[in-house]
Amino acid sequence: MQHIGKASISFDNTPYIQEYASIVGKKEGEGPLGKYFDEINEDSLFGGDNWEDAESRLIESTISKLLSKANMSSTDIDYILSGDLLGQLIASSFGLVNFNIPLFGLYGACSTFGEAVSLGSVLVASGAANRVIASASSHFASAEKTFRFPLGYGNQRKFSATWTTTGCGSVIISKDTGKVKITGITTGKIVDYGLKDKENMGACMAPAAADTIYNNLCDFGRNPSDYDKIFTGDLGYIGQTILIDLLREKGIDISDVHSDCGIEIFDINLQDTHAGGSGCGCSASTFCSYIMKQFEAGKFKRILLVPTGALLSPTSSNEGNSVPGIAHGVVFEAV
Amino acid sequence: MDYLKAFLIGGIICAIVQIFIDKTKLMPGRIMVGLVVLGTILGFIGLYQPFIDFAGAGASVPLLGFGNTLMKGVKEAVDSEGFLGIFLGGLKTCALGISSALIFGYIASLIFNPKTPD
Amino acid sequence: MDEKEYESYVKKVTPTTSLAKNMFMAFLAGGIICLIGQVLINLFIKMGLEKETAINYETLILVFSAILLTGLNVYQKLAKHGGAGTLVPITGFANSVGSCAIEFKKEGQVFGIGCKIFTIAGPVILYGLFSSSLLGFIYWIYTLFSH
Incomplete structure (x- = not known):
């Protein structure tokens, strides 16, 4: 380690x-x-x-x-x-x-x-x-x-x-052999672009996700294509657009490999969930179901999971603070 | 005619407020407060009562009317009680709206439970 | 990208629902609620009540219905489409009182229902009272000189 x-x-x-x-x-x-x-x-x-x-x-x-x-x-x-x-x-x-x-x-x-x-x-x-x-x-x-x-x-x-x-x-x-191995982590820092709209969490968190994904690719010397998928936690549709744009500015194109747990978990057209799913349980339950099953079916060799968080409280937003974001990356690989 | 006026004017007020919901970051709470305060101001300068006389429920049912009722109470109380009227009048005229909402709201809490949307 | 640039960029990529459609729905919902109010007022006047009393009974019925519909999980469904049309009428005020009381009942009679029932309604009452009293004060000074 x-x-x-x-x-x-x-x-x-x-x-x-x-x-x-x-x-x-x-x-x-x-x-x-x-x-x-x-x-x-x-x-x-x-x-x-x-x-x-x-x-x-x-x-x-x-x-x-x-x-x-x-x-x-x-x-x-x-x-x-x-x-x-x-x-x-x-x-x-x-x-x-x-x-x-x-x-x-x-x-x-x-x-x-x-x-x-x-x-x-x-x-x-x-x-x-x-x-x-x-x-x-x-x-x-x-x-x-x-x-x-x-x-x-x-x-x-x-x-x-x-x-x-x-x-x-x-x-x-x-430490005993299991279904999937965890080969690395990239820890996010707090990223704040000053946005205050708590009804647009995806936009508040996307810069943090971009930062973590960028660091992960640099630190491990990888390209987006080295991952079968890069899953963010709960950016939703708007956050996804922003994330792809922000990374493109840095010369990185993840549009082919990016997925978002918040987009996967609900059907936006049938379920009236607006920008997508969110919450700690969104990335956790998506990973512990769909993503793990894809690994077990041999469909994934290596993925990056990047759960995203909006660091606000009712108090902080009443006091007029912005909504900073954070995102923690974990690399999973097939055994 | 009463009905048409109530429908059209009530509807127009709501449609205008919808612009504030969609285009600003004001939350519903601030919008409600704003409407009531605006109602007191319009009542104070004497514009709202003629408006209610014209539009009926179309003007009295929106929260602007609630503000106007408050103001009306204060004005009447100042006329009859002088200085003390500033503190006596408001709750008197809007007592019905506030009391009924609180009392029915409380009873509802004894009967109903919160439900998640489908 | 600085904060201002980011904010305007976000605004650009964030789709919004059609304002015209929302305004039309608000118009419809608000109009219908006010229409119901007018029907009730006229009905009570026809029954021989004074206009003031008729308006009071109308308010009572609107408030009661809104809270009943809140408890039955209907008002919030109407509000999803009605927007300002269900927020602006007195029924929106009633909905805020009823929904807070119901949501917080599990936190107890005093600290749950008792405190939280005012979460949204409290500011409306406070600022309505404050501004009417402030204006009342001005009106009082005016009466001192006009007599």
Whole structure:
């Protein structure tokens, strides 16, 4: 394991994704990726009492699913790295309490899955842990309540608005051989182009994604074509256009290999999701379903996953701050 | 004629406000506040009441009318009570709108639960 | 690219829904709500009520219906198309009160419903009161000199 270039780490004794699991809500299940998820829960409350409880239950059942798919119990796991969008990470705290596994709670807004997999890989590659879980979740209703309006409020969404994914994706990262190997990470820095429009998150985050992808290509000495796909987290349609333009300015063309989890997870025409899906659970559940299944089917040799986060809070935007972005890149390769 | 005026004028006010929703970063909350404040100003300079007399519900149902009602209350109270009227009048005339919304809203919270859109 | 350039670039690549269509929908929705208001007023006057009382009953019914439709998950669907047409009438105010109360009920009677019911309605009441009182103060000074 060594630091290379500006912002990357390359793993020589690579950590592996040993198992993965994803659970999503009804709308995500009806989307184009529906058949790839482990479970689709029709009940938006997930059997809980309120939206926050619902998200905790979503996390708890995803981790349980993950452990049962891997034939493991919580004692086999050294650490969990998990995050969500709620204040003080309450969805993770209440969802993970029963597992009795040491926890690193992470907040990277919607980039959290990238952050969790990055740090989890470092823990495993350094020998500090044998097996860790990296996880991220979001819930449409708990996010709306925290960041936007009450569900019953008659608000007209702009075209640039995104739709928070109800979903959780979790992976076991292990030193033992698994389904996919993690060969490197590129950690994003905060990139702020001064945009204040929280109804256009894709545009707020695209510069951060461009920066991370650029650094990744430089640090590893690669071209976009060295990847079968570069998946960003939740830029949506507008963010995708901007990302491709920003990189083109630097002489890099990713238009042939770029995909966005937020674009993949919903059908914009049928599902009325405007610019696309968003939320920590968007990249996490897309990776832990569609992307992993493509690897298993031998369709991917190497991809770059770049979950993107918009670093705002209701307070910061009330106080007139801009919406800075961050994006964390992880390189996955077929075994 | 009453009906046509109410429909057309109410509709036109809403269509104009739609421009602010689409073309500015004002959130709905600021727009609602703006309408009520504008209503008080129009009421103060004596423009809104004649407008209501002309357009009926087309002018009274939009939140501008709510602002006008507030202003009307303050004016009437100042006329009858003097200085204290500044503080007495507003809530008196718009009591019905505020109280009914709060009371029905509270009752609704006892009956209904939030639902995610399909 | 500096901040200004980026902002105008973003504006260029961000598609917007048609303003004309949105305005037409707002016109239609707002017009219909006001029309219903007028129908109610005329109905109550025909039943022999004073005009003021008729308007009060009309407001009561509009507010009640808007909150009922909010609870039944209908108002927000209308608002999706109606935009300003459902926001601007008194029914939009009622919707903001009802939706906040319903959303935050799980956080308790006092800190949930009690506080949050005012999230959107509170500013409307505050600034309406403040500006009418400020203008009332000016009006009071005017009355001192005009008598």
